[in-house]
Amino acid sequence: MSGKINLVLTALLVACGLSLVNAQYQARHLFIELERTQSQARQLDIEWAQLQLDQSTLGKHARIEEIARRDLNMTPLTAARTQYLTPEGSK
Amino acid sequence: MSRASNTNTSRVARSKGVPFSKNPVLAVRLPVWRSRVVLFVLFAAFAGLGARALWLQGLSTQFLQKQGEIRYARTLDLPATRGKITDRDGQVLASSVPVKAIWAIPDDVQEAPPAKLKELAKLLDMSNADLQKKLDSDRGFVYLKRQVEQDVADQITKLGIDGIQTRKEYKRFYPQGEVTTHVVGFTNVEDAGQESMELAQQKTLVGQPGSRRVIKDRLGHIVEDIESVREPHDGKDLTLSIDSKLQYIAFTQVKESVEKFHAKAGAAIVLDVHTGEVLALANWPTYNPNDRSKLTGEQLRNRVMTDTFEPGSSLKPFTVGLALDEKRITPHTMFDTGNGAMVIADHVVHDTHPHYLIDVQTIIQKSSNIGTSKIALGMPPQEMWEMFTKVGFGQQPKWGFPGAVAGRVRPYKSWRPIEQANMSFGQGISVSLIQLARAYMIFARDGDIIPLSFQKVTEAPHGTQVVSAKTAAEMREMLEMVTLPGGSAVKAQVPGYRVGGKTGTAQKFMNGRYSQTKYIGNFVGMAPMSNPRFIIAVMIDEPGGPVHVGGDVAGPVFSALAANALRAKNITPDSTLTHIIIPDNAAQEKM
Numbered sequence: 001m002s003g004k005i006n007l008v009l010t011a012l013l014v015a016c017g018l019s020l021v022n023a024q025y026q027a028r029h030l031f032i033e034l035e036r037t038q039s040q041a042r043q044l045d046i047e048w049a050q051l052q053l054d055q056s057t058l059g060k061h062a063r064i065e066e067i068a069r070r071d072l073n074m075t076p077l078t079a080a081r082t083q084y085l086t087p088e089g090s091k
Numbered sequence: 092m093s094r095a096s097n098t099n100t101s102r103v104a105r106s107k108g109v110p111f112s113k114n115p116v117l118a119v120r121l122p123v124w125r126s127r128v129v130l131f132v133l134f135a136a137f138a139g140l141g142a143r144a145l146w147l148q149g150l151s152t153q154f155l156q157k158q159g160e161i162r163y164a165r166t167l168d169l170p171a172t173r174g175k176i177t178d179r180d181g182q183v184l185a186s187s188v189p190v191k192a193i194w195a196i197p198d199d200v201q202e203a204p205p206a207k208l209k210e211l212a213k214l215l216d217m218s219n220a221d222l223q224k225k226l227d228s229d230r231g232f233v234y235l236k237r238q239v240e241q242d243v244a245d246q247i248t249k250l251g252i253d254g255i256q257t258r259k260e261y262k263r264f265y266p267q268g269e270v271t272t273h274v275v276g277f278t279n280v281e282d283a284g285q286e287s288m289e290l291a292q293q294k295t296l297v298g299q300p301g302s303r304r305v306i307k308d309r310l311g312h313i314v315e316d317i318e319s320v321r322e323p324h325d326g327k328d329l330t331l332s333i334d335s336k337l338q339y340i341a342f343t344q345v346k347e348s349v350e351k352f353h354a355k356a357g358a359a360i361v362l363d364v365h366t367g368e369v370l371a372l373a374n375w376p377t378y379n380p381n382d383r384s385k386l387t388g389e390q391l392r393n394r395v396m397t398d399t400f401e402p403g404s405s406l407k408p409f410t411v412g413l414a415l416d417e418k419r420i421t422p423h424t425m426f427d428t429g430n431g432a433m434v435i436a437d438h439v440v441h442d443t444h445p446h447y448l449i450d451v452q453t454i455i456q457k458s459s460n461i462g463t464s465k466i467a468l469g470m471p472p473q474e475m476w477e478m479f480t481k482v483g484f485g486q487q488p489k490w491g492f493p494g495a496v497a498g499r500v501r502p503y504k505s506w507r508p509i510e511q512a513n514m515s516f517g518q519g520i521s522v523s524l525i526q527l528a529r530a531y532m533i534f535a536r537d538g539d540i541i542p543l544s545f546q547k548v549t550e551a552p553h554g555t556q557v558v559s560a561k562t563a564a565e566m567r568e569m570l571e572m573v574t575l576p577g578g579s580a581v582k583a584q585v586p587g588y589r590v591g592g593k594t595g596t597a598q599k600f601m602n603g604r605y606s607q608t609k610y611i612g613n614f615v616g617m618a619p620m621s622n623p624r625f626i627i628a629v630m631i632d633e634p635g636g637p638v639h640v641g642g643d644v645a646g647p648v649f650s651a652l653a654a655n656a657l658r659a660k661n662i663t664p665d666s667t668l669t670h671i672i673i674p675d676n677a678a679q680e681k682m
Contacts, residue, residue, distance in 0.1 A: 050188055055183070056186075056266035
């Protein structure tokens, strides 16, 4: 009788040991995955900051004005050339 | 031989029929001490093992664990990124990007092949000789170059020179460059704020670096965390009150007029009347914060905040406003300004033209020194001093901007009548441009003054009443007359809009006396007059050409700046369209 119990317990112990090994393996695997994703997130953050910088650099008013004047032949609006409309009932 | 003889004997023994137990060899008796010795040696060996185990596990365990940890555990610094600075619409004005510092262990690098060092020098953008000079050092650590961009650093690492290492750091970029630099400021290589808002908000921008303990394997891969991670906290982003568009307009206008009038410097500021936000603050000369190698003090100087000057006539509205508020005068009280010269205790106060008998409105419109002096001398000095103090003159500004100056208002007890008269038209009192602009809040608003802010304001601030709403309205009417035909600043007119303001021309106070050739022309105005939205103040320092009067140098800058600002902010014109004035610089439109 007691021999049988021992056998079952031994089997259980071995199973537990193996599952521990497996769990550890899985944990390492997931940890590596996590590390990689986090570094990817950091990389994307940096890229985002860089793109915002680029947007600001390219959207500089000095640059816009220069392109508008030189390439697109635009001139600033003046009140003299503007027709103002007043919505009905507001005045 | 002996082996052969041995086998021989046993065979012989067997053949003789001697059983094993009777073997004569077994009969030999060993001495007892021999087995004792073996037993003792075995015991001693076990005891030794036990003691050693006890020693390792019990007594030197701490030391051993530490040694072990040194071999596999690493502490990683997790740097925090400095917060971004953006304008009120979220456009980035300053942002940190990770870069690398390249450093070397000189002794190791010296052994590298010269061809590789040459390549390194090229990548570092320095001459071979310079590189050698840096490497010729006794120290174990030499920075070769800091703030190297990532791709260049990668190429350097690829060269694989022994003793060349990189360290992560941040570089701050300012995409708007010279346009916003006097507001934004800059940081040094250590990422610490040095000027303006970068310096003022250093604490909130800087963030809190974190760290983590990890186990690394032989190849440097992280295996696992051994302690909980101390997360880094990035610096908070800062939203300024600056409007990039208005800032650019102000900057280009200041720059153009400084060049046009051959002036030494110029500055302009735009305030939001409702919230007290600084919408634009521009200076010329200026500098590029991304490349500060040729930075001079002149360029660095933020004239709006740190320069005080005697504003001249732009101070008149405060004296007149005070007298109106106390009901000592009405806008139509008549004053005799005579033929343009008045003697006050041995000193003569001059007007540019004789105006004879004029009312208070005309005193402001024509900017009569004599008229303002007469109004001032009808009041006790203490009341004027209180007025100046209430609008912030001579008071240390508390708007969180480094280097802002208080200006100077002398205590009223020491005022002599001539000084009181002088102060009424802005001499003998010094203010900064931002103080002057803010003081005009009492006229642009309904007589109250609000604190200024360099950060975006979400709720309207509470004002402190200085004069009554009625006085403010009367003053607005007079300020508008200044820009109408007959006024001293017709060049400040804006087509399509009603504007108002006051000119000021001050002789510079140099070496203890007023200079006859060096002036500061300024103009403080508001627009649109029907419901003021902006206060715009302009200062042109030492105009070098024939024109030096505030109305002529600063007036047109105000006009151009106001016209563009009103259009950019989609503010409905409040002037009747039949009343459009074609500006005499209409040709510029096609520029």
